[in-house]
Amino acid sequence: MFNLTKKLLIMLNIIFLFSVQILSAGGEVTISHYFSGELGKANFMKGVKKFEASSGIKMKDSPVGHEDFKTDILVRAAGKNLPDVFSYWAGARVQFIVDSNSLLPIDDMWNSSGLDRVVAKSVANSATMYNGNRYLVPLNYHYSGMFYNKSVFRDAGISKMPNNWDEFLSLCAKLKSKGITPIALGSKNRWPAQFWFDYLILRTVGPDYRNNLMTGKAAYDDYAVKHAMSIWKDLVDKGYFTNNSNADTWTDASDKVARGKAGMTLMGTWITGYWNGMDLKPGVDYDFFPFPIMSTGIPNAVVGPVDGLVVSANAKNPSGAKKFLSFMMSNPDVQAQWTDGQGALSANTKVDPTKYNSVMQRALRTVANAEVYAFNYDLATPPPVAEVGLSMFTEFMDNPADYVSILSNAQRNASREFKN
Structure with a gap:
């Protein structure tokens, strides 16, 4: 009986060791x-x-x-x-x-x-x-651009997409005159607002300054940042954004564009996967254009x-x-x-590029032709500082008139986080 028990224990030990080896080899x-x-x-x-x-x-x-x-x-x-x-x-x-x-x-x-x-x-x-x-x-990887409802633009008489800021403002004014809110933004979770900040900084003062801001070598209360935020404020003041953006998620904003309640939304290419899942057809129901150029002599940057x-x-x-x-x-x-x-x-x-749909093929070319591929805000600055900025964006959307004091407060908080 003792020998049988001993043999059984030996066998169980062998099985256990074999199992451990299998687990570590693949497992x-x-x-x-x-x-x-x-x-x-x-x-x-x-x-x-x-x-x-x-x-x-x-x-x-x-x-x-x-x-x-x-x-x-x-x-x-x-x-x-x-x-x-x-x-x-x-x-x-x-x-x-x-x-x-x-x-x-x-x-x-x-x-x-x-x-x-x-x-x-x-x-x-x-x-x-x-x-x-x-x-x-x-x-x-993704690319963030201005995704729009093609039928809304067509019905508003818009056939040429804007290349510069003046043309973009004219487009917004035309949509507004037709009773259509030009821009949907769903900033409930904060991060969708960052693309506006990213592009306004990149298009007005360029990627080198933005990198300095992301690493604490420039300040949120600098004139350059105040200027970019004042441009954003003007868009809000003109009624170009949907109301109560902080109450909507990015999918809420995407749905408003899909249903024709808004003309466009600044979002990453993941919106195409979302819209395709709603049986919208790329190039037929929706398309995109790059964020317009705002100043000459600044490197063309894309964000994502x-x-x-x-x-x-x-x-x-x-x-x-x-x-x-x-x-x-x-x-x-x-x-x-x-x-x-x-x-x-x-x-x-x-990966064969022809496997992409027509919209994604254009996104691929847009990224390839850009001089700079910049990580979006919350991936370009340390996480504790990103938390400061993301909260700043939603605070701004609640009260754009107070952007100067909002930026001053953000600078104090960001400076503290950079020192920690």
């Missing part, structure tokens, strides 16, 4: 992301399932709402409780978390997978390198985010995590399916 990779609901979860999970089928590695998924994710991931990083893999926005947010020693460099995977031959050089240079190492795989995947420094399965990043970036079919569903552009140069 399970934990992942958390913000691709929920209208932001493309279904298509993201299609890529995940393909990876599981090809690798034998199980992905344990725990998505978090887009807005909650911004705080959730920082709390988990502070508690050293990050998942193996998580989605994150390239730029200052990744830099912030790299500086906290929470991410694992992926240079070895990048080189062994030959990603230099796959990822667009401009995106690789701006989005993947931090403190001299690769940390992020760029899952996709890069969504990426990173590996945590305390990943339990770093090998499996890196395999997942390589698969999601390298596979052109997965990339094409993902970007199509999310209304995004792929950083994988092997």
Whole structure:
């Protein structure tokens, strides 16, 4: 009886050790992301399932709402409780978390997978390198432009899109005269307002000044910022924005444009995925034009985010995590399916551009022809400072007449955060 029990214990121990070896060799990779609901979860999970089928590695998924994710991931990083893999926005947010020693460099995977031959050089240079190492795989990137309802514009007699600011103001006045609110903005969650701030700064004083502002070398109460905000205020004062913007989400604003209650909205290309899901036809029901030029001699900049995947420094399965990043970036079919569903552009140069619809093909060309690709505001400045600015934008939309004191208050708060 004793020998039988001893043999059974030995067998169970062997099985346990074998299981541990299997788990570490392939096993399970934990992942958390913000691709929920209208932001493309279904298509993201299609890529995940393909990876599981090809690798034998199980992905344990725990998505978090887009807005909650911004705080959730920082709390988990502070508690050293990050998942193996998580989605994150390239730029200052990744830099912030790299500086906290929470991410694992992926240079070895990048080189062994030959990603230099796959990822667009401009995106690789701006989005993947931090403190001299690769940390992020760029899952996709977006472009923010002025998306409009084609039938609304047609019925208002508008056939030529504006190239400069005077032409844009004339367009707004014409829509207003037809009883149509020109611009929808849904700033309830704050971030949709940032694109107005970004472009007004970039178009009036340029990317170098904006970079100084984002890094604390310029001030929010400078004349340049006050001037940009005064232009924004004039648009609000003329009734060119929908009422109570802070009560609407970005999808609310998008719905107003889709239903013809407003003419256009300044938004990222993910709006195309949202509208396509409503059976609107790109190039037929909606289109876009670039944010108009405001001053000559200033480099043409476009704005947008890069969504990426990173590996945590305390990943339990770093090998499996890196395999997942390589698969999601390298596979052109997965990339094409993902970007199509999310209304995004792929950083994988092997993706056939004809797979994009006509609107996204124009967005691709617009980005390619730009002199500067700038991360949007909350990805260009450290997260604590971004919180100051995002709140500033919604405060401004509630009370644009008070923009000077709002900027002064923002400068005090931003200066404090830069010093911390």
